[in-house]
Amino acid sequence: MTTQPVGLSIDLAPQQVMRAIDGQYDMAVWRSTSGVVSAWENRCPHRGMRLSYGFVRGESLACAYHGWHYSCEGYCHYIPAHPELTPPKTVRPVLYSVVEQSGLIWVNTEQDAMPVALPDDLQPVRSLVIECDLATAVQALDTRQPHGGVESLSDTPKIITFETGGISQGAVVAIQQSQPNRLIVHMLVQSAVTAKDKIALSRLIESVRRQAESACNEAT
Amino acid sequence: MSFTLHNYVLSGNCYKIRLMASLLNVTYESIAVDFHPGQEHKSEPLLQLNPAGTLPVLTTTDGTVLTETQAMLVWLAQQHDPSNSWWPVHSKPQITRVVQWLGFASRLTATVGELRLHSMLNKPVNVTAVKTGAKVVLRELESHLTEQRINNLQWLTGDTPTVADIACFPYTALSPDAGIEHDDYPAIRRWLHRLRSLPGFITMPGIYELHELRKPDGYTVSDATL
Ligand SMILES: N[C@H](CCC(=O)N[C@@H](CS)C(=O)NCC(=O)O)C(=O)O
Ligand code: FES
Numbered sequence: 001m002t003t004q005p006v007g008l009s010i011d012l013a014p015q016q017v018m019r020a021i022d023g024q025y026d027m028a029v030w031r032s033t034s035g036v037v038s039a040w041e042n043r044c045p046h047r048g049m050r051l052s053y054g055f056v057r058g059e060s061l062a063c064a065y066h067g068w069h070y071s072c073e074g075y076c077h078y079i080p081a082h083p084e085l086t087p088p089k090t091v092r093p094v095l096y097s098v099v100e101q102s103g104l105i106w107v108n109t110e111q112d113a114m115p116v117a118l119p120d121d122l123q124p125v126r127s128l129v130i131e132c133d134l135a136t137a138v139q140a141l142d143t144r145q146p147h148g149g150v151e152s153l154s155d156t157p158k159i160i161t162f163e164t165g166g167i168s169q170g171a172v173v174a175i176q177q178s179q180p181n182r183l184i185v186h187m188l189v190q191s192a193v194t195a196k197d198k199i200a201l202s203r204l205i206e207s208v209r210r211q212a213e214s215a216c217n218e219a220t
Numbered sequence: 221m222s223f224t225l226h227n228y229v230l231s232g233n234c235y236k237i238r239l240m241a242s243l244l245n246v247t248y249e250s251i252a253v254d255f256h257p258g259q260e261h262k263s264e265p266l267l268q269l270n271p272a273g274t275l276p277v278l279t280t281t282d283g284t285v286l287t288e289t290q291a292m293l294v295w296l297a298q299q300h301d302p303s304n305s306w307w308p309v310h311s312k313p314q315i316t317r318v319v320q321w322l323g324f325a326s327r328l329t330a331t332v333g334e335l336r337l338h339s340m341l342n343k344p345v346n347v348t349a350v351k352t353g354a355k356v357v358l359r360e361l362e363s364h365l366t367e368q369r370i371n372n373l374q375w376l377t378g379d380t381p382t383v384a385d386i387a388c389f390p391y392t393a394l395s396p397d398a399g400i401e402h403d404d405y406p407a408i409r410r411w412l413h414r415l416r417s418l419p420g421f422i423t424m425p426g427i428y429e430l431h432e433l434r435k436p437d438g439y440t441v442s443d444a445t446l
Contacts, residue, residue: 011406016413019403052403055431062431126366129404198370206363 002156003113005104005174005186008124012037012105017061019052021178025109027096028052032059036072039107041094044068045076051093103188104174116154118172118188125171125187125201130209132216134158134175137183140212141173144204162187164201171201181216185209222299223248226266226277228255230340232333232390233289234276235424240293240386243420244300256341290322293383305380317377321384324361328391331357335398336391354400358408361392365407374414381418389415393427 006020006029017030019042026042028051036059042050049065056062060069060077068087069078076091097108102118130137141162142149150160158175176184187205189198227234227250241248253275254260262273270277270287278286278295286292297307308314331353337343338350368376375381376388393412395402402409415421416430423429 007406011410013410013413016409018406018409019401057431125370127406128362195370195372199367202363202366202370206359 003099003106003108003115004157004176005115006039006107006176006184007105008127008186008188009037009100009103009105010124011127015056017052017054017056019050020107021182022107022109022176023179025096026050027107027109028054028061029098029105029107030054030056030061032056032072034059037098037100037105038072038074039096039098039105040070040074041096043093045091045093104186116157116159116174118153118159118174119190121191122172122188123191123193123198125189125198126205127184127186128205128209129178130183130185130212131181132183132212133181134177134183136215136219137175137185137208137212140208140215143211144208164197164204173205222246222281224251224279225249226251226253226261226269226275226279228253228261228275230425231255231275232336232394232424233274233329235390235427236289236386237276237278237292237296238424239389239422240296240306240383241300242422243386243418244296244306245420246296246300290325290383290387293322293387297383306383306386308378308380308382311378314378314382318382318384321376322387324357325384325387325391327353327357328361328388332391332395332398332400335400336394339398354395354398358392358395358400358405361388362405362407365411369407369410375411381415385411385415390424390427397426 004022007018012018012029012031014031014033014035017028020027020029027039028042029039031037033056040051042052044051044063044065046063046068047065049063051061051063053064054061060071062069067080068076070076074092074095075089076087079085079087097113099106099113099115101115102122103124106113106115145163147163150162153159153161160173162171162173164171171187171189174186178184185205187201189201225237225248255275260266261275267273269285272287274287276289278292286295294307301307304310331350334345335350335354338345338347373379376384392408
C-alpha cells in the first residue's frame with residue numbers, strides 16, 4: 001500500500017472535516033481546533049454513520065448522528081445521551097497513518113505514511129478532480145510540455161514536475177488515484193511565483209482536465 | 221413591516237430573501253404558499269400577482285411587485301444597508317462583478333435547483349442535461365473561488381460579502397439534496413463555511429447552522445437513543 005496525497009493542507013482548515021476515498025478505503029480526514037490532522041475509517045463505531053458528516057469540537061470529532069465524541073487518538077469519551085458513562089476503549093474507529101509534508105496531507109491505510117520527498121519551498125495552487133484514468137491524464141499533461149514529456153518524481157503515487165510556459169518556476173503535480181476513473185490532482189509551485197502565475201496555472205490545469213475528460217469520453 | 225413575501229419554506233430562492241432580510245435585520249410579513257403539493261403558485265390569485273407563476277414574490281409597501289429574486293436582493297440592500305457594502309454602489313468595478321454573479325445565480329437555479337426539485341419532489345426534468353449543467357456550474361464557481369483565495373479575497377466579488385454571495389449560496393449549499401456532495405469542491409466548502417458564520421445567518425431545511433456555534437448540549441437529532 002502506498003502513501004497517497006489526499007488533499008492540500010490549506011484546504012483543511014482547523015475544525016474542518018473532509019471525505020477522502022482511496023480505492024476501497026473511505027476516510028474521514030479532519031483537523032482539530034489546535035491543528036492536529038487525523039484520518040479515520042469513515043464509519044462511526046456506534047451505528048455506522050459517515051464520520052465525514054461529523055463536526056469538530058475542540059480536539060474531538062463528534063458524529064453527526066448521535067453526537068458521540070472521539071478524541072484525536074480515536075477513543076470515544078463522551079456520549080450525549082449518557083453523559084455519565086465512560087465508554088470502553090474498544091469503541092474506536094480504524095485509524096490510518098497521516099503526515100503533513102510539502103503542503104500536502106498524506107495517508108497510508110496499511111502502514112506508516114511515508115510521503116514522497118518533494119522540492120523545498122512549494123506553495124499550493126489547488127486540488128481538482130479529473131474524471132478519467134491516469135494514463136489519459138498524464139498524456140494530456142504531456143501535450144502541454146514545451147520540451148518533450150513530463151518528468152516523474154514518483155510512479156506510485158504519480159508525481160510529476162510540470163514545466164509551464166512563461167513561468168520560470170516549474171510546478172509539481174501529485175496525482176491521487178482515488179478510483180479508477182477519478183483522479184485528484186494536487187498542484188503546487190515554487191513559492192517565488194506571483195498570484196497571477198498561480199492563477200495561470202490553475203487555468204492551465206483546468207484546460208488539461210477538459211482535454212483529458214473529453215479524450216476519456218471519446219474512448220468510451 | 222417593510223414588505224410582504226410570498227414564501228415557501230423549501231424554496232432556495234425564497235430562502236435567499238429570508239436570509240438577506242435576516243442579515244440586514246429587516247422584518248417583513250411572510251405569506252406561506254402551498255407550493256407542493258397544492259401548486260398554489262399556479263392558482264389564479266397568485267398568477268394575477270406574478271404571471272410567471274414562480275416564487276418568491278416580494279411586494280413593497282408602496283405596491284411595487286418584484287418577481288425576480290436577484291432584484292429583490294438588490295432592493296433589500298438598497299433600502300436597508302446603510303453601509304452600502306452588500307450592494308456596493310461606490311465601486312463601479314465591484315458592482316459590475318456583482319451583476320455578473322447575480323446572473324450566474326440563475327444558472328445555479330436552472331441546474332442544481334432543477335435537479336434538486338427532481339430528487340425531492342419528482343419534478344420531471346432532463347436529468348442528464350441538468351446533471352451535466354450542474355457540474356459545469358459548480359466547477360466554474362470552484363475555480364473562481366480558488367482564484368479569489370489566491371488573491372487573498374474571501375468572497376465572490378471582493379473582501380466583503382455582497383448580494384451576489386447570497387444569490388449563489390442556497391443552491392450551492394443545497395447541492396447534496398440534488399445528489400452532488402461538496403467533496404470535490406474545497407474552495408466552495410470554505411466559502412459555504414464562511415457564509416454560515418455570518419452574524420444573523422439563518423437556516424432552512426438542508427442548510428444547517430454550524431455545529432461549532434451551537435451550545436454544547438444543543439443536540440437536535442431526533443433519534444438520540446442508543
Ligand atoms: N423568478 C425567478 C425564478 C424563481 C423560481 O424558479 N422559483 C421556483 C421556486 S424556488 C418556482 O417558483 N418554480 C415553479 C415554476 O417554475 O413553475 C427568480 O426569482 O430567480
Ligand atoms: S452513529 Fe455515530 S454516534 Fe451514533
